[in-house]
Amino acid sequence: MKKQRPVNLDLTTISMPPTAKASILHRVTGVAMFFALTFVIWAWSESLSSAEGFELVKSLMTGFIAKFIAWGTVTVLAYHIIGGFRHMIQDMGYWEDLESGNSSAIAALALWVILAILAGVWIWS
Template identity: 80%
Template sequence: MKKQRPVNLDLTTISMPATAKASILHRVTGVAMFFALTFVIWAWAESLSSPEGFEFVKSLLTGFVAKFIAWGTLTVLSYHFIAGVRHLIQDLGPWKELDSANATAKAGFVLWVIVAVLAGVWLWS
């Protein structure tokens, strides 16, 4: 028996609420943090191995690419932290209603952009 149900394969026509975008971005930043940790762990290990290793990592981190990777790592970490705190507060009870959940998701995005800009200013100044 063939079911006659609508199938929407065009993902651009689907509009998600802010809460869905916040949840998906929280998961994506968690995965990105996992991969960013490879760079961070390598840099820590190399810098602690010897004085020459420390100087090598120090010189490497002055380049644009390394600063961009560090900025990306900080922005991913900051969003994941902001969204994680929001989810923890929701687990305690408040902000579960649709209006307050959407408002806090949007506030989280705004706070994240501010933190990302501040991290960029701090890294490149």
């Protein structure tokens, strides 16, 4: 039994609402945090192992790549927390209709951009 229905595999032609973007970004940041934690755990372990290990991590954290990784880790953590609070509020029965859901998604994304900029200023200053 073969069904004849249209298939659109070009994702660039699909316009997703803010709620979809916020939800997908929440999942992506969860996966990114999993991988970012390998750097965090290694740096924490190395810095606590000895005074030399602490100096090694301290010297590595002055480089651009390490600062970029730290900024990325703080940024994905910030969005994941913001998105998590948004989902918890929705689980309590608020912001479930289309208008307030879109507004909360836009607010979460805007707050995340502001926090990402502030984290960049904090890390690179």
